[in-house]
Amino acid sequence: MKFIKLALLLFFIPGLSMAAEKIFNADFRNRPPQMVVDGDKFSGPLKDILEEASSKIGYTVKWRKAPFKRSLEGLKNGSVDIVPRYRKTPDREVFTNYLGPIGYQERNVKFVVLKSNKDIIKTYDDLKKYKVGVKRGTSYFKQFTDDKSIAKVETSDDEQIVKMLRGKRFEVAIIIDEGAFEHSAKKEGFTDWAYAPYEFVRRLPNYYGMSKTSPNAGEYDALNAAIKGMATSGRVKEIYMQYNVEPPVQ
Structure with a gap:
């Protein structure tokens, strides 16, 4: 009887509650x-938006720095709940x-070359003449992704792109x-580069990816409603403006 009373007392003392803290594990790059x-x-704004939306449904966010390939594996096996800045494929x-x-962002897909090669890519077809460095697991645009006639060399991140170029x-x-x-x-310290004349313009939706297999997968509907509510209310725009960063269009 004394044990039961003690357990109840500890449960109701602030800071000693046995209730588990609700945490989303999210990756950052x-x-x-x-x-x-x-x-x-x-x-950054994507960090603040997710933290604020999570708090609305009683969650905190635990961040981990990770390359995108590792984040994808985490979403697949359920060890990672959420990955910001995530493309739909x-x-x-x-x-x-x-x-x-x-929201949505219009973004120019650009091609970078050495300064001495500044004008080698003037049209899409010029890409077929050279080896093109790509980031592993990154979604670009359909024509480029599906084109088997372009020799693509995979890299892990932007630093490796710089070194290999x-x-x-x-x-x-x-x-x-x-x-x-x-x-x-x-x-x-790499300055011997330039953007090629050819660019491709695409309109990109800005998503967060959430694992279907993580222990917190059942919170998807509630978290999605919180994030969409922040977008439609203008709160997302406010957070972007706090960082002096152009917000996505609705």
Whole structure:
């Protein structure tokens, strides 16, 4: 009897509750300005949006820095709940629910070359003449993704793209995130590069990917409603403006 009373007392004392904390495990990678890694510090509008939406349904977010390939594996096996800045593709829909989108962004898919090769890519067909560096697991645009006549060389991240372009392992690299590439080039002290004249423009929905197999998969509907509510109310725009970053259009 004394044990039961003690257990009840401990349960109701603030800070000693036996109720488990509800946590989403989310992955983070450096994609300035929407996601910024500075040593062991993470910041950016996509971080703040997810944390605020999660808090609305009683969750906190535990962040881990990880390359995108590892994040994909985590979503597949359920060890990762959520990955920000996530593209919708048919193969990912097997193991992913999509949160949002929080809006849309028109983005120029660019091609980077050495300065001495600045004009080698003037049309799409020019890509078929050279080796093209791509990031493993990244979705670009359908024509490029499906084109088997282009020699594609896989890399793990923007830093490897910089090193391999400088080392002439390929003549061209495809870039969907200028900020991330330019950050890596600056970090590596690489200035002998230029954007090619040819670009491809696409309208991209900005999703978070949520695992269908994680222990928290059942929270998808509630979290998705919270995120969409933030988008339609203008809260997403407010958070972006706090960082002086152009918000996605609705």
